[in-house]
Amino acid sequence: MVSVSSSISTALGIGSGIDTGSLVSSLVSATRDPKESAINNRQSLNSARISALASASSSIDTFADALNNLLSSSGYAGAPGSNDPSIASVSLIPGGVPALPVQLEVEQLASAQVLASTPVATPAAALGLGAFTLTVGGQSATIDITSANNSYAGLASAINAAGLGVTATVVTDNQGTRLVMKGASGGANSFTFTKDSGDASLDAFTWDGATGGMARQAQARDSIILVDGVRQFYSSNTIDTAVAHLRIDLNKAAPGTQITLASTEPTTSMRDLVVEFVDAYNTMMKALNTATATGADSSSSGVLNGESAARDMKRQLSRMTSTALATSGNYRTLVDLGVKTNRDGTLTLDTKALDVAIAADPSAITQMLNPAVASTATPGLAGLMDQVRDSIQAKDGALASAQAKYNALAEKLTKQLEKLDEQMETYEARLTATYSEMETRLAALKATQSYLDQQIAMWTKSDD
Incomplete structure (x- = not known):
């Protein structure tokens, strides 16, 4: 129970x-x-x-x-190329496709005018006081020689400061010291350097386009090329407009010789x-x-x-x-x-x-x-x-x-x-x-x- x-x-x-x-x-x-x-x-x-x-x-x-x-x-x-780079080499300019191939003949290279004064043995001597006119392609500048720049270096500095594209240097070698003036390449960039006033000693640095106290070592010339038989003139040996989107660097004149520019x-x-x-x-x-x-x-x-x-x-x-x-x-x-x-x-x-x-x-x-x-x-x-x-x-x-x-x-x-x-x-x-x-x-x-x-x-x- x-x-x-x-x-x-x-x-x-x-x-x-x-x-x-x-x-x-x-x-x-x-x-x-x-x-x-x-x-x-x-x-x-x-x-x-x-x-x-x-x-x-x-x-x-x-x-x-x-x-x-x-x-x-x-x-x-x-890539664009040249079959003879010793005459002309090429490179692509961004922005388009070059219309290649073309036949190129380099008839003449562009060059710059070069003037040189007569060498002197005593470069430290004063040049004389006076004024010059530098003329390049229709533009002119006055170059003053004062007591402050009465030397080869002073004259070169004044020419460079004119801003007309002419470069002046003082060269000293075994022959002595002389003033060398060089312009930009191309026929349009030839220049004159004439005396306006001053001492007779300044005549040694003049050039009127034909004669003067300075001697012309090189003449300003255009480059001349033929592209597919068409003659073209340029102030430089680097050409960007002969063939659209193609830069052509001219290295040597070869009249009568045609080279081929083409794309590989x-x-x-x-x-x-x-x-x-x-x-x-x-x-x-x-x-x-x-x-x-x-x-x-x-x-x-x-x-x-x-x-x-x-x-x-x-x-x-x-x-x-x-x-x-x-x-x-x-x-x-x-x-x-x-x-x-x-x-x-x-x-x-x-x-x-x-x-x-x-x-x-x-x-x-x-x-x-x-x-x-x-x-x-x-x-x-x-x-x-x-x-x-x-x-x-x-x-x-x-x-x-x-x-x-x-x-x-x-x-x-x-x-x-x-x-x-x-x-x-x-x-x-x-x-x-x-x-x-x-x-x-x-x-x-x-x-x-x-x-x-x-x-x-x-x-x-x-x-x-």
């Missing part, structure tokens, strides 16, 4: 050894864990998407920057460029394909599967092969050079077709892939990649929208975790208070039980 006291103890759970702290912890975990796991899983996926988009954008940056750096080197541009095309470099472009493009596209792959379930699908920003990247990249890089000619797009797009978006290069195109028109291929002057219509390969990058990374583009969306979701999920923590703290506190109150009541019931046990024992004893 079960005693009354035993039944009460069983009903109240007194002496059951229940750990209310552990019970509260278990109840809180049972409530928290499913919600926290769901949020963490969403955070993990969201972080992976943010990272994947950033990685894709970074790879486009790297690709575009590499193309720009590569094509800025001289090995990927058509980097055909090997251009071929390597297209091959390397296709390889790098495919590496980037394969990474995007992996990120956007559709699997049998979410665990086997790419992290960017279904993401419109990733599809937009692939779409814009795929347009590169059919975008015009030249406005005329037989070769305008990468497709014309043998570049084809596969079903998965990667590229295949027909190297035979590329070789045929380069052999047929190397200059056109060079200008198409790396124009001397890029424009919106003729951007070149690097410029085209820049356009694609700018479009993909536009502030109002699909990539920016997706990144903003995922960043906002990351903040939202972080706040959800913070809110869950707050809710669980409140829940735990409520449970703790409930079980604490229960313990208090159980203690009171236990006291009552003890009293009843005593009374029952007394009743039982009395019956005996």
